[in-house]
Amino acid sequence: MIKKTNDIHSNSKISEEIINNPFLMLLLQHFQITVPVQDLKVSQLCKLYNINETLFIAFARLYNGSTAIPELKLDHNEALTIVDFLRTSHRFYSEQIYPEIMELIDEMKQLNSYKEMKLVSVFFSNYFQEVTDHLDYENDVFHPYVIDLVNQLNNRKRTENKEIYSTLNYKDHHDDIEEKLTDLKNLLVKYLPLQKDQVVRRKLLFLLSELEFDLKIHTDIEELILIPFTMRLEEKLKLIEK
Amino acid sequence: MKRIHIAVLDDSFVICEGLQSVFSRFSFIQRLTHASSIEELECLLKKSFCHIVIINPQFVQSFQSEFLKLKSQFICVKWIGIVYSHFSNEILSKLDGTIDVFDSQENISNKLLKWVRTPNDDKTTQQNKDTLSEREIDVLKLLAEGKSNKEIADNLNISINTVITHRKNISQKTGIKSVSGLTIYAVVQNYISLDNY
Numbered sequence: 001m002i003k004k005t006n007d008i009h010s011n012s013k014i015s016e017e018i019i020n021n022p023f024l025m026l027l028l029q030h031f032q033i034t035v036p037v038q039d040l041k042v043s044q045l046c047k048l049y050n051i052n053e054t055l056f057i058a059f060a061r062l063y064n065g066s067t068a069i070p071e072l073k074l075d076h077n078e079a080l081t082i083v084d085f086l087r088t089s090h091r092f093y094s095e096q097i098y099p100e101i102m103e104l105i106d107e108m109k110q111l112n113s114y115k116e117m118k119l120v121s122v123f124f125s126n127y128f129q130e131v132t133d134h135l136d137y138e139n140d141v142f143h144p145y146v147i148d149l150v151n152q153l154n155n156r157k158r159t160e161n162k163e164i165y166s167t168l169n170y171k172d173h174h175d176d177i178e179e180k181l182t183d184l185k186n187l188l189v190k191y192l193p194l195q196k197d198q199v200v201r202r203k204l205l206f207l208l209s210e211l212e213f214d215l216k217i218h219t220d221i222e223e224l225i226l227i228p229f230t231m232r233l234e235e236k237l238k239l240i241e242k
Numbered sequence: 243m244k245r246i247h248i249a250v251l252d253d254s255f256v257i258c259e260g261l262q263s264v265f266s267r268f269s270f271i272q273r274l275t276h277a278s279s280i281e282e283l284e285c286l287l288k289k290s291f292c293h294i295v296i297i298n299p300q301f302v303q304s305f306q307s308e309f310l311k312l313k314s315q316f317i318c319v320k321w322i323g324i325v326y327s328h329f330s331n332e333i334l335s336k337l338d339g340t341i342d343v344f345d346s347q348e349n350i351s352n353k354l355l356k357w358v359r360t361p362n363d364d365k366t367t368q369q370n371k372d373t374l375s376e377r378e379i380d381v382l383k384l385l386a387e388g389k390s391n392k393e394i395a396d397n398l399n400i401s402i403n404t405v406i407t408h409r410k411n412i413s414q415k416t417g418i419k420s421v422s423g424l425t426i427y428a429v430v431q432n433y434i435s436l437d438n439y
Contacts, residue, residue: 115429115436116426116429116430116436119425119426119429119436120426123422123423123426126422127422179419179420180420180422180423182417182419183417183418183419183420183422183423184423186416186417186418186423187418187423187426187427187430190416190417191416191426191427191430191431192426192430193430
């Protein structure tokens with residue numbers, strides 16, 4: 001049984017935290033931390049990988065189910081760490097978990113003769129395309145904007161066309177990409193006729209749940225941490241100019 | 243008690259009036275509509291859900307391919323022949339049942355109730371709470387056709403707010419929010435035919 005505790009702190013042993021909540025493996029993967037982690041404490045692990053401890057703990061608490069994230073006192077360069085983390089998770093979605101899910105859906109399609117499976121396959125392909133568009137927008141527009149914002153703060157100089165885009169545009173553009181995963185889980189569990197796919201269906205359900213969980217945290221990181229942080233950086237930049 | 247909706251496809255005034263008169267004695271019949279051609283019937287079925295279509299087998303015989311196409315589109319409808327002249331078994335076998343003009347009132351009532359009985363009828367109240375109402379099914383079918391809230395409202399003669407309420411209820415009952423997810427649900431539940439997509 002997964003036992004989550006929100007009070008992960010500097011002295012927590014990361015291995016124990018992972019045993020209690022294996023979803024923390026995703027956190028490690030997105031920070032590009034490799035296991036085994038021996039008996040390292042959170043503070044030691046962060047030092048070893050040169051990760052800001054406050055940020056690591058805030059993310060870990062989100063993975064442990066907390067959404068009460070206080071305003072983090074971070075250097076503006078930490079925005080780059082957040083962007084790196086998010087971009088690594090984008091690659092995890094597009095290169096690992098989505099293809100794995102698609103493979104299982106194809107397997108289910110082969111096992112089942114009923115025609116609805118074709119619709120499920122189209123449903124997921126279309127959904128994957130929507131997610132890809134969403135991720136592309138972040139990769140191509142918002143993340144470069146954040147990187148540029150940090151560069152301007154480091155150079156203490158604002159560049160041209162500064163008013164065209166802001167975090168508010170991103171906030172308005174930010175949509176829910178988890179909804180259709182829940183739809184698919186409901187279809188699998190409640191409605192799609194069962195034939196010989198019990199095992200594949202279980203594997204698919206686990207993968208969808210893993211993806212749904214990670215996407216939820218991903219959205220929380222963007223909405224609860226990155227957006228307020230970059231809005232503060234925008235204000236900071238305005239002050240420097242004065 | 244289940245309230246059933248019936249459509250009649252027959253071009254005989256006497257038969258239509260006679261059926262209306264008989265059906266008016268059955269409290270479980272909520273709506274009775276009439277069509278005089280296959281095309282008219284198709285429009286009617288697209289507009290609102292019907293449990294039973296009572297059809298003159300002459301239409302099946304004369305417009306076999308059109309009839310079979312329509313039947314495949316509305317597979318949750320029971321297709322019942324109203325028999326008052328001789329038809330071959332081959333024609334009658336394309337239907338789900340028949341009513342004979344010589345059937346007694348009780349016999350007709352029992353047949354109608356038998357045709358609309360579903361496994362859900364015997365299940366618990368909780369399960370009924372999760373079953374879509376007939377109006378919700380009408381909304382779902384139009385939604386799956388890609389219609390907007392306004393188009394659905396116009397089509398069913400209801401307000402946009404009512405459409406939104408129906409949509410909320412559908413999502414709450416099914417656990418599915420997206421239109422594409424609801425389309426799959428509608429196909430699985432046989433509310434719409436896959437051939438249309």
